[in-house]
Amino acid sequence: MTKRTFTWTPNNNLMATPKFKTLSAKLGDGYEQSAGDDINARSSSWSLSFTGKQERIAQICQFLDEHAGWRSFYWTEPFGKQVLIKTPDGYSTKDLGADVYTLTVTFKEGF
Numbered sequence: 428m429t430k431r432t433f434t435w436t437p438n439n440n441l442m443a444t445p446k447f448k449t450l451s452a453k454l455g456d457g458y459e460q461s462a463g464d465d466i467n468a469r470s471s472s473w474s475l476s477f478t479g480k481q482e483r484i485a486q487i488c489q490f491l492d493e494h495a496g497w498r499s500f501y502w503t504e505p506f507g508k509q510v511l512i513k514t515p516d517g518y519s520t521k522d523l524g525a526d527v528y529t530l531t532v533t534f535k536e537g538f
Contacts, residue, residue: 431494432501433512435487437475441505445471470536473504477530484520484528491518491532499537511537 448464463469477487491514494500499511518532 442474473534513537
């Protein structure tokens, strides 16, 4: 199956969170040695929200449901780099009334 690309534009309030995988060993006299753990020692996640009419939010939900939290897809992050994404924590929607909804989701970088 060819990986699809997520193309919807989030609200302007997205938040990026980089994380680093490290190993460390405590040595004598208070010294500590650290190193990156794995070839992909840095990964990021992005908290996104989308607001719009029911039709738009339903399309986003359908895309995310098709990937079921574990199938990866492409997304272009704010600095222009295309990354593989998974959504293992699912998403949430909220009815704001007058046919307007908000969807929130966390994109986690996959490898």
